[in-house]
Amino acid sequence: MTSAKSWHRIGQLTDIPKLGARCVLTPFGRLAVFRTADDEVYAIEDRCPHKGGPLSQGIVHDTSVTCPLHNMVISLKSGKVLGPDEGAVRAFSVRIDPETSAIELSLTEASAEAPYPVAAE
């Protein structure tokens, strides 16, 4: 990455239930921030590419979410629709501050080279 990202604190890890999600309002619309069983966090657009369903309301399993409207399964890592269907939503960078467990979100799209959550060693 060439330019430094700016990170926004959006809350604590514990604000999101395990295998759950919370919404964050942004200039690009609503994002859904997910917490997995292993306490990883991911952020994707809260709009299913199929019919616009709110992904934040779906059932989270492993690193995927099932859309509540028509059961499309979307990867939290890539934002891509899994299985035989096609489509994708934008995924955003998000990390956990290891000191404070605060969740920080960057409003730039996650890039494939920067694996996340970015945990500072």
Next chain:
Amino acid sequence: MQKLVVIGAGMASGRVLEHLFETDPTAYEITLFNAEPRGNYNRIMLSPVLSGEKSYEDIVTHDEAWYTDNQVTCRFGEKVVAIDRARKVVVGEKGEVPYDKLIVATGSVPFIVPVEGRDLPGVIAYRDLDDTNIMIERSAKPGAKAVVIGGGLLGLEAAAGLRLRGMDVTVVHLAGHLMERQLDEAAGYLLKKDLERRGIAVLTKASTQKILGTSHVEGVELADGTVIEAELVVMAVGIRPSVQLAKEAGLEVGRAITVDATMRTSDSDIYAVGECVEFEGTLFGLVAPLYEQAKVVAKSLLDEEERFSVKELSTKLKVTGCDLFSAGDFAESEGREEIVLRDPAKGVYRRLVLEGDRLVGAVMYGDTSDSNWFFDLMKNRTPVSEMRETLIFGQAYQGGSPLDPMAAVAALPDDAEICGCNGVCKGKITGTITEKGLTSLDDVRAHTKASSSCGTCTGLVEQLMALTLGDSFNPNAVKPMCGCTDLGHGDVRRLIKAKELKSIPEVMQELEWKTSCGCAKCRPALNYYLVADWPGEYVDDKQSRFINERVHANIQKDGTYSVVPRMWGGMTSAKELRAIADVVEKFDIPSVKCTGGARIDMLGVKKEDLPAVWADLNAAGMVSGAAYGKALRTVKSCVGSDWCRFGTQDSTGLGIRIEKFMWGSWTPGKVKMAVSGCPRNCAEATCKDVGVICTEAGYEIHFAGAAGLDIKGTEVLTQVATEDEAFEVIVALVQLYREQGHYLERMYKWLKRVGMDSIKAAIVDDLDKRRHYFDRFAYSQTFYRKDPWAERASGAVAAHEFRPMADLSSFKEAAE
């Protein structure tokens, strides 16, 4: 009508009765004695009961209703004292019964090793349900130790069951290797290793010297001085035919009661069947020949010609994960040669014994897939010299290219035996499937008996069904819940109860889920099963609920929600309507309409407004209508005797009573109800999951209707005289459905799967059972009859659901 008396209600005599009723139900008036205080159950399935994989109810062959329907006079729990042949009467403890024909089916008693201490409490045999219950009870103590004396079929099944229940188990076996009558040494060794891997200690060449203990068993001492601690000792060293009664009656008895090929004893009016029988010098312990005998007895009783003969037998062990098979004679001797295949890495061992160009014996361990084929070669005395080179590899390698398993089944001749227990051949199964239009495994079991005893041929039967029915065969019984497991809903429900699994991670761990945390299909199902099975203990996992049940409103296509408050029985008031009107205006709710269940629906509520909407509705006394859940939905009613000139009963009152008692309960699929006050049925009760039609005489209770994807009129469950009875029946019925239903299986599908008889037996015929189901529902309701709206409106529960975590909308950054 002639009088038939049967002494002993076991598997053999039970089968005799079945054959009799099938052929000529009016031929005999029947009295059945049984020393055990219960009827016929599938004794060979005691092992799965012990291991917890099945319950006693699952293995009952004939229940009370069966005996009643067939007009059998049952004298259970009563011993027979004597047979008076001169007067042709059977003398029971409570009185005499005259007979024209008599069947002695006294079975066998376990052989107890005559050592010191054998009478101590805690020393038992493994023979009947009482023994099994003692074993289950003893295994409940953490760290308890057991010794099983006898490493034969029965002993090993007992050991495996006790181990599964968490006991520390040692098997003490006299011979040099396990199951020496069925296995050769090599297979015995592999079996021993497999059992040891499961944590069962195995001592061979071990002779029991005495059983230690003063007031209760404390251990077992072997001849070499070894002492093994134990709080439970199970003797499984063999059986002895019960012949005392027959002997005292003067019947001819050798090692057991002697019979001829028509199963008659030395008295031509007295038959004997089962383990108490000796025929041509042979005794019988496996189920297949007993069923064969039963058929002969039934025919003889109806004066039809049928003769019993001794056939080749095969054995399988019912211990999950230990696949072994043996048949025929595999002793080495002059003129015999053998073919052996070993694959130590895979734990596979096969040995075939040939005499001339015939196969006379087979032992297989680890891979028993070709056992039926070998067994057929043996029974039919097929010449095998031409395929000798490849014989050991099994059927797939006989000429041409390897066959897939389906092709192997397809290639079996019509007279190939599929079910050894019940002697059912391939042609009978495929023929019956076609003739009767059978589509499920349970149907095939019911009509042919195949796979209904020990169950090891279930896979083969399913393959035959697939073969016969083609793509239309949908093996519901084995259809996995989802991609995360190979288990079906039924198995998962059963194992949750049997293994007392009380959380989703526990279920996934114990039942070997293939994914780390399930998927959107299995998690809601598991959550429901745990909610239903462990009320008060299980903590509802909200993240495993579909969004509607998680936020207690119905998600709409645009991500807004709809809200439906409860109106008991459909009754409302000015106050409630005013509150609804106010809420609609205050929150700018775009649509208001009446639902199909006669309630008011407010559509287009923003998620963040939900708690405030609920608070206002709560303030007017309204609670959640659960219009979003797999739960009790609405109870529609008509105005009944309150207003209607045709009304016969207070249908509104009953509707309100039901809804007020049952609201908040979770069910496998949604439950919609209705109560109509007369047969004109204005509440449309006859297409509901549960419906009541009131009449002058009382209440007709309907259920299993549908008016959605499928349209189906209800079935009548029963008719009762009072409202209290109607109420109890309905609650009990829903509880039965809650306990048995598969997740998302509506009531009409549940009925189709389990059958009307079983539901009637639990809810209509047996008042005690009905009461138990009612009580369990009532208990569960003490936890679930709570308004989820009130909990959330106050902000006490799930507050995070209803507001965004952060608002970054003012930050201006490019997404590029």
